[in-house]
Amino acid sequence: MPQKALITGITGQTGSFLAKHLVRAGYEVHGTTRSLETTPWRLAHLGIAGEVQLHQLSATDFREIDDIIARKFDYIFHLAAESSVATSLKEPTKTVTANVTQTTAWLEAVKNASPDCRFFNAVTSEVLTASNRPLGEGAPCSASNPYAVTKLASMNMAQVFRESFDLYVVNGLLFNHESELRDARFVTGKIILNLCNLANDTSAPAFQLGNVLAERDFSHAEDFARGIASSLNHETSQDYVFASGTLRSVKDFFDVAASQLGFDPNWTGEGTDMVCRDLKSGRELVTINPEFYRPIDEKGKVGNPARAQSHLDWQPQITFAQLIERMIAFHMNKT
């Protein structure tokens, strides 16, 4: 009998890579999605749309969870969430429902109906307090936006269920993970989409970014999918940080992408007057719009994935440059 896994949010970026990993490893893979009508384009792109069983689950009403969990899974990977910080600032109440209420509903269902099922909860580096040191699992926590507040609550809830009810529950503290399946709500997807347009269309106007000096610890989501899968196969359940261990600015990401596309990016000005031009053509590539700044954009944080490396034998395999190459290849082949 194959192992049965359920991925909530299977049609998202990380859910899709995880589904592919589990399908290839021989699992029977199920997933929840908000709508069965929209085409799961990421699953189709990865060639596994026909190999997973989808179940509809609303983002606000979780009564269907009892029916879904009655199918008895060995593993549940809970990835469904409102994952954009910018959206959480506009819709905090919806974000609480999607991220806190939904996680609690799943934990409660596991406890009541399927206590042997192993449960992974996707958390975020946003809950870790910035420090000059690389951040591991025991690092102090705090939150500076609604998304982080909800993820901190969801992590605490999962820990309470693990400790109070003896459940196998893992929180994954995921630093930024990007890929060719990233959409333009996130800065990497936005940069690649717009730079590819500029490369394909010499009359395309410059685009706008916010705080390009913000720093993040970027990885490829496919690397995280392998780690997430392994985290439910360890002897004991505990939390894991997944990260590359290297800090880069948004500007670094932009510069590498622009160079890979044949531009020669050159930045001038400061703050919101920063502009990047292509030195070869003199063309303006990007300007800054304060509208895309966050009320609080924390200092860069770098992750320490030592526990995942030693317990799960996990290592990221895709470099920063390869991540960007894959994103560009995907967009250039589409256009």
Ligand code: F7E
């Ligand atoms: O912002 C800056 C922005 O929205 C990255 C999610 O997966 O990782 C992700 O959250 C940085 C921020 O991702 C624009 O101010 C500049 O400093 O791509 P982002 P995020 O907020 O880091 C964490 C770990 C998660 O858990 C989340 O789910 O880029 N930035 N200019 C911009 N950001 C956006 N979106 N758009 C801009 O134009």
